[in-house]
Amino acid sequence: MVDMELRIFTEPQQGASYDTLLAVAKATEDLGFDAFFRSDHYLAMGDADGLPGPTDAWITLAGLARETKRIRLGTLVTAATFRLPGPLAIQVAQVDQMSGGRVELGLGTGWFADEHTAYGIPYPDDKFARFEEQLAIVTGLWGTPQGETFSFDGKHFQLADSPALPKPVQQPVPVLIGGLGATRTPRLAAEYATEFNIPFASVEDSAQQFDRVRAAAKERGRGDDLVYSNALVACVGANDAEVARRAAVIGRAVDELKANGLAGSPAEVVEKIGRYREIGASRVYLQILDLADLDHLALIAEQVLPQV
Template identity: 65%
Template sequence: MRRRGIVEVMDLRIFTEPQQGASYDQLARLAIAAEELGYDAFFRSDHYLRMGDGDPSPGPTDAWTTLAGLARDTSRIRLGTLVSSATFRHPGVLAVQVAQVDAMSGGRVELGLGTGWFEAEHRAFGIPFPDKRFGLLEEQLEILTGLWQTPAGGSYSFSGQHYQLTDNPGLPKPVQTPLPIVVGGNGPRRTPRLAARYGAEYNQSFPGFEAIGPQIERVRGAMSEAGRDPEELVYSVALIAVVGRDEAEFERRAAVVGREPAELREHGLAGTPSEVVDRIGQLKADGISRIYLQCMDVDDLDMIELIAAEVAPQV
C-alpha cells in the first residue's frame, strides 16, 4: 500500500501458495478482498505439487491461467508470480502468455522469474529438471526482453545454448513498456548481476533477517557496475505473515498453518500488529521498500483485514 506524499512508505503485497490446496474461487475471493483493502498487489507462486504432508485437494491451479482470470475479476490491484520457473515454459510461449495477461488486465502484470528448484514436482509432472538451470534463466530473460522490445514490423532471432528462435515477430506486445520483471533469488554473485541487467525489482524470498542488508549491498554494487543507478531498483522481501490481535489469536493462526509461534517470530512477520510494525521498521532500515506477505491460509480474510487496519497505516 503506497500512500502518495509520504516518504519511505512500505508497499504491502499479498502472496499465496495455491499448490498447498486452493481453488480459483478461493484465490479470487482473496485477491478481490486485497484489492478492496488497498493492498498494492496480489501475487502467487508457480507450482503444481503440494509441499509437505497434507491433503492436496482440490489440486493445483496454473499460475498464468489464474492471473488471466484475476485480470478480468479485479480492476486495480497489480498481479504477478513469485516466481515462475524457467523450466516450466518455453520463453517464446511465456512471452505471449505474459503479454496477453498484461493486456487483459489493462497493464497490471509483473513477471517474477527464477530457475526452479522443486525436483519432485518436475518428476511428478514429467518436466525436465536439468542439474544446471541458471543458463536457462539467463537466456529466458534475454529472449523475453528481446521479444517485447522488437520494433513493430521487425523480427527477433536468438541462438543460444538452450533456445533458438528464428524470425519471431515479437507479438503480442505488453501494455506496459517495459513490463516490470522481478528477479528473485538469494545467490551472492550471479543473481545480483541478473537483477542489475534485467530487473525492475530484486526479491529475497524467506531469507534470514541478518542476510537481507548485506545482500542488498551486493545487488546495489552490481547495479553500479552495470551503469545503473541503484535507486532504480525496488528491493523487496517475501516473508510468511501470521498476525493476531492478541497472543491467543496469533497462536490459533499459527496452529492452522502448522507452525510454532516462536519459530514464526524468528523467521517471519508474526505476532501482534505492534510486533509486526517493529519488524517492518527493521526491514526499512535494511533498505526494503516492498514486502510480500505470504498468506498460507487463503480463506483467512480476517487476517489481511487486520493487517490493513492496524499495520499498514503505521508503515
Template identity: 65%
Template structure:
C-alpha cells in the same frame, strides 16, 4: 533513511499449490484489492510441499492470473516467481504479454531458475543441473525482453544455446511497455548479475534481515559493475505473516497453518499488530522498500482486514 512503508507497499503472496481453487484465489485477490494492498501475487508450483494433500490440486499460475486479470480491476498481479524450467521462452512471452493486456497493464513478471525437483518429476518436466538452469534462465530473459522490445512490424532473432529463435514476429506486445521483471534469491554471483541486467525489482524470499542486507549489497555492486544506478531497482522481501488482535488469536492462526508462534516470530512477521508493524519497520530500516506477506490460510480473509486496518496504520 528509507521512506515509511504504506499499505500499497505491502503485497499479498499466496501458495496455492498447498491447496486452493481459483475461487479461493479470487476471494483473496478481491479482498486485497478492496482493502488497498499493492498487489496480489502467487507462487508458480505444481506440487504441495510439506504437510497437506494440496486438494483440489495445483492451478497453473498464468492461467489463474489471466482469470484474475478479468475478475479484478485495480490491483497489480504477478508471480513470485515463475520457473524457467516450466515453459519455453517464446510461449511464456506470449502468455505474460496477453495477461498484461487483459489486466490493462497490471502485471509484474517474476522469473527464476526453478528449484523443486520433486514437482518436475511428478509432472514430467526436465530438471537440469543448477548451472544449466541458470544458463537457461538468462537465455529466457534475453529472449523475452528482446521480443517485447522489438518494434511492431519487425522480427526478432536470437541464436540461443538452448532456445534458438528465428524470424519471430515477437507478438503480442504487453499493454503499455514491458512489465516490471522481478528476480530474486540468494545466489552470491549469478543472481545479482541477472538482477542488475534485467530486473526492475530484486526480492529475497524468507531470509534474515542480515542476509537481505548482504544480498542487497551484492545486487547494488553488480549494478555498479555495469554502470547501472543501483537505485533504479526496488529491493523487497517476502516473509510469512501471522498477525492476531491478541495472543490467543496469534496462537490460533499459527496452529491453523501448523506452525508455532515463537518460530513465526523468529522467522517471519508474527504477533499482535504492534509487533508486526515494528518488524516491518525494521525491514524498512534495513532497506526493504516493499514487503510480500505470505498468507498460508486463504480462507482467513479477516487476517487481511486486520493487517490493513491495524498494522498498516502503524507503519508511519
C-alpha cells in the same frame, strides 16, 4: 522515508481452488493492498494434500485480470523450467493486456524436482544457464519495436525472425528476480530486473544481499532504480491467543514465526517491517498460508497497513 507497499502472496499448491484465490484477490483489492501474487508450483509441499489440486499460475492470473480492477498481479516466481521462453512472453503479454497493464513477471530457475517428475516436466541440470537465456529472450521479444523481428542464437534456445508479438501494455513489464546467490543472481538482477526480492531471510542476510545487488547495478552503470523487497510469512493477531490460533492452523510455532517471519501483534509486525525498510526494502510480500482466513487480511489492512 518512503512508505512500504504491502502485497499479498499465496501458495495455492498447498490447496486452493480458483474460487478461493478469487476471494483472496478481491479482498486484497478491497482492503487496500497493493498487489496479489501467487507461487508457480504444481505439487504440494510438506504434509499438505494439495486438494483440490494445483492451479496454473498464468491461467489464474488471466482470470483475475478480468475480475479485478486496481491491484497488480504477478508470480513469485514462475519457474523457467515450466515454459518455453517464447510462449511465456506471449502469455505474460496477453495477461498484461487483459489486466490493462497490471502484470509483473517474477522469474526463477525452478528448483522442486518432484513436481517436475510428477507432471512429466523435464528437469535439466543446467537450469541457471537456461534461466539466463529465458530472461534475454522474454525481455528481448517485448522490447523489439513493432514491425521488426527478434532472433536469438543461444546454447539452449534459438529463435529466428520472430515477429515478437503480441506486445504488452507496459513497456517494460516489471521483471522480478530474487534469491541469495552471491554472484550470478546479483549480476542478472542488475541486467534484467526491475525489482530484486529476497524470500524468507533475516534482516542481516537481506542487507548483505541487497548490498551485492547494489554493487552489481553500479558496476553495470545503472542508477538507483531497482526496487528491493522481501517475502515473509505473516501471522498477525489482535492478541496472543489469536496469534497462537493462526500459527496452529498453518502448523508453525509462534516463536519460530516471530524469528523468521512477520508474526505477533500489529505493533510487533510494524516494528519488524520497519527494520527491513531501514536496509532499503520498499515492498513486503506477506505470505498468507491460510487462504480461508480473510479476517487475517482485514486485521493487517486495518492495523498494520496504515502504519507502514
